[in-house]
Amino acid sequence: MNNLEYQLNLLPYTRAELVNLVKNQVSEKRFKHILGVEQAAIMLAEQYGECTERASIAGLLHDYCKELPDSDFIAAIEKYHLDGNLKTWNNNIWHGMVGVYIIREQLALKDETILHAIEIHTTGAAQMSALDKILYVADYIELGRDFPGVQSAREIAEKSLDDAVAFETAHTLSYLIEQRLAIYPLTIATYNRYCAGKKQE
């Protein structure tokens, strides 16, 4: 799969160039995770008949901003005139929700379907495209992940993307509640739609 050649001109880079850019941006451990997410995303895209090239790019870029200092995110919130409430959150939320603006500019990525998947890859959303679900789930089940429940998540992902989103969201929420961590509103929206089956407002 590592010889996937990009053909859609979604970026001004070959896959090999993109891999190198990502490699220079993160630690070795995170780089391995990112390659794992790319592979998982490509596999899910093949399985569910979605675009493997978009899955690859989304996987490679989803944590591109994960190791930036907090001050870069605060500066980006100002620069791109984003909702000031974002400043009250932290890296866990910023690397996707704010990172996507940095990625759009730095890497000249214009494909909105990929950008949206990256934006919400941590939280999910009430309305998720197939690519959104693929990235959200791939991030959770990539082969380097090792936590109680990951094997169940992998099995569920083979049968239904929506069920995999629900499984992951319920587990993440339980964890956040146990740890008394703040829950981002989009995470609750994902729970209401995919776990509780609530109709959209």
Ligand code: GDP
């Ligand atoms: P990673 O970037 O590959 O580590 O994975 P994610 O981007 O999916 O998640 C990053 C972190 O954000 C994880 O520790 C999640 O548990 C956490 N997280 C997910 N949703 C929320 C939320 O609503 N609030 C907070 N505070 N953290 C969250």
Ligand code: FE
């Ligand atoms: Fe992430």
Ligand code: FE
């Ligand atoms: Fe990740």
